Every structure is written in C-alpha cells, then in structure tokens.
Amino acid sequence: MRLILLVLMTLVVSGCSYQKLAEQPPAVSIPINHQIFDTTEVSVTSEAELFYLTPSQQSNFFAYFNKEISKGKLKHEAISDYLLKHLTNFSYYGETLAASQALGQEKGNCMSLAILTTALAKLVGVEYGYREVITLPVYKKQNNLILSSIHLQTKLFNPEPSDIVLKSVAGRSGILIDYFPNASNIKSRYLRYPQFIAMYYKNIASDALVEDQLSVAYANAMRAYHFDGGNPEVLNLMAVIHRRAGDEQTAEQIYQTARAIDEDNLSLLSNHITLLNSQQRQEEVLALRKQIDKLDDRNPYSWLEQAYVAHNQGKMRDAERYYKKTLELAPYVNQAYFGLYQVYMSKDQEHRAKATLAQALEWTHDNRERKQLKYKLYGRNIMLKANE
Numbered sequence: 001m002r003l004i005l006l007v008l009m010t011l012v013v014s015g016c017s018y019q020k021l022a023e024q025p026p027a028v029s030i031p032i033n034h035q036i037f038d039t040t041e042v043s044v045t046s047e048a049e050l051f052y053l054t055p056s057q058q059s060n061f062f063a064y065f066n067k068e069i070s071k072g073k074l075k076h077e078a079i080s081d082y083l084l085k086h087l088t089n090f091s092y093y094g095e096t097l098a099a100s101q102a103l104g105q106e107k108g109n110c111m112s113l114a115i116l117t118t119a120l121a122k123l124v125g126v127e128y129g130y131r132e133v134i135t136l137p138v139y140k141k142q143n144n145l146i147l148s149s150i151h152l153q154t155k156l157f158n159p160e161p162s163d164i165v166l167k168s169v170a171g172r173s174g175i176l177i178d179y180f181p182n183a184s185n186i187k188s189r190y191l192r193y194p195q196f197i198a199m200y201y202k203n204i205a206s207d208a209l210v211e212d213q214l215s216v217a218y219a220n221a222m223r224a225y226h227f228d229g230g231n232p233e234v235l236n237l238m239a240v241i242h243r244r245a246g247d248e249q250t251a252e253q254i255y256q257t258a259r260a261i262d263e264d265n266l267s268l269l270s271n272h273i274t275l276l277n278s279q280q281r282q283e284e285v286l287a288l289r290k291q292i293d294k295l296d297d298r299n300p301y302s303w304l305e306q307a308y309v310a311h312n313q314g315k316m317r318d319a320e321r322y323y324k325k326t327l328e329l330a331p332y333v334n335q336a337y338f339g340l341y342q343v344y345m346s347k348d349q350e351h352r353a354k355a356t357l358a359q360a361l362e363w364t365h366d367n368r369e370r371k372q373l374k375y376k377l378y379g380r381n382i383m384l385k386a387n388e
Helices: 055-070 075-084 099-105 110-124 193-210 214-227 232-244 248-261 266-278 282-294 300-312 316-329 334-346 350-362 367-387
Strands: 004-006 128-134 139-142 145-148 151-157 174-177 186-191
Touching (some): 055 099, 075 110, 075 174, 099 110, 110 193, 128 193, 232 248, 248 266, 266 300, 316 334, 334 350
Antiparallel strands (some): 139 145, 151 174
16 A cells, blocks of 8 residues: 655646556666665565565464465465455555564555465465555545555456466456455556555655655665666655655755656656745746646545645645646546645635535535534524624
C-alpha cells in the first residue's frame, strides 16, 4: 500500500481503469549530490532479506501447506488459505515490513502483505504478479509533508498447462490477495517485479523523510532508483530529498529531468511549484499552475490530492477549484464535499457550506456517515435561521 509523498509537496501514484503490464521506462541519468548524505551508519534491507523467512516460519508454513495439498488443494489456494489466517491486523495504516516481520507480527500494510505473499510463493514455486488499485487514498500530514497512500494487490496465478503461453498477466486466472477488497476499487496496471521492489524502497525512504532522517531516505531512494531509474515518481522522491537537504539546484535539475519523461505528472508539477515558490519565481509558478489547470487527468483522486495540498498551504481558491474538479469526475467522493465545506466555512460562506453538505448527503449511503452529515447539516441550518 503506500506511499507517495506530497511535500506540501507531493510524491504520488496512479491512473485509469486498465489492466495491462506497466511499461518500465529505461533508467535516466540524474545529478545526485552524494556528498551531502552520510550513509556510513545506514543499514538498507537487501532484496534477499526482504523475502527471508526464518526456519521456524518456513517449517510452520510447509506443515500447513503439505497438509492442504494432500487434501487436493492447488498450491496457490493453499497459500491463500494460509494467509487468511494471518490477515487480522493488516491495514491501510500499517507499516511497511519485510516478510519475516510481517508474518511474525501478523501486521503491516498492503506492501507488507505483498512481500509476505511473494516470500511464500517463492518457497513453493507459485507464480505471482502485482496490481495497483485506484481507491480513495489515505492522507496523513506530518513534518510539513503530506503522505498519500495507494493500494496494491498480489495475484497468485493458477497453474497453467505447459503448452499454454499467455501474453498478458492480466489474462491469467488466479487468486487476488487483498486484506480489504472493495467493489468500488478501480483496477489499474500490473507492475513488473523491479517496479514492485522499487516501491518498497520508496516507502521506506518516505517514512524516513517524515522523520527527517535524510541519509536513510537517500540510501533507500537510491535503491529505488537502482530498480526503477526511469520512474518519474522515484525521481520526484530524489528531488524532494535533495531539496529537504538544502540542495535546491540539484533538486530542480532532477525535477526537470523527471518532467521530460512525464510532463503531465501532477505531483511533479506540484512539487516543482513548491520549490519555485520558495525562490519567489512567481512567473514560472504561474506558468506551471496554468499547465496543471489544462491537464486532462481523469483520475479524481489526483485532483483530490492537489486540493489537499492547496488546502494545507492555505490556498483556498486553488483548493476550491480542485475539490470541484474532483467532484466533476466523481460526484461520489465525499471527502471533496467535506473539503469544500471547510473552505466555505473559512470564508464565512455558511449557506454555500450548507448546500455542499446537502449534496454530500445525496451520495452517502453509509448510515453512520448519513447521521453525521445530517447532524452537521441540520445543526448548521438551525444556527443560520437563528441568525437571520
């Protein structure tokens, strides 16, 4: 699951309702100021350590696995059933853990679950794939950073006859491993293995960045760059780390390189704007804001993210515009209504705030949420009438 960064600012993720294997752009050369980061005491988890399970964990798994196979279950079914016994404490808010930690503690986020699933699949020779899922992101503001999460599923493939060769992983049958499946989730792209590994290191780097551990963030971002050096989001992360370390010149060069790969990347544009704002380069800021406004990004959550960034920066006009753009694409996203409500209240526009809550109510089906909305709406209505 996770992590895409927004640095009041932003490092983000994903797109549309297609299910194809993601393209992996070739690595690009970027300037990296190695000298400003001291990694002599930084320990970075290796790829092998990521999927390591202790002898005891392996023994327990094989005891269960062999018993289920003897009953006639297929390999991928046995893994799925085993994982179901350990999913209780996995959640959107969990940590990113290696396989042995995730299994030992029986907790973690969806990235942790994917790593654990991979470790088990590797033990018994089951093929697997990774799929990004577009769902409502989870946001958290900390240390002047906005963390935005995405969701990830692992698919354990059904064994195929040896004479069948499939061109697309999306066409293969199998079992999706997901602690929180939701019918409203939008299926996105399948990741290649190096992209998945890079995502792990991005998560760890982002966590370190929140704690202001810049050398740890840099070391893990370098590993992400090693595995997926043409990914604009990896480059975005590298730029953010350089900027936080005080090297704005290198940060801007990296932004420019990343934007040459993906000139319409919202998080790149947003983070570049943050840097330009800090340098009072307002003409360039205005040009990039105009570029953002012209983008035809059909993912409502991309605009919701921009709304959150603007809102946290106190840019209420921009926040209002992006909340509205979110609702144009997806009128069921209640978080955008709540954001608009807060914007209008900050402007003392109580009637507009009330109208926004009424709109949200039309798209809310959860009984608990409806009660909360009605309380705010009718409570606000009583207050307005008392003042009229």
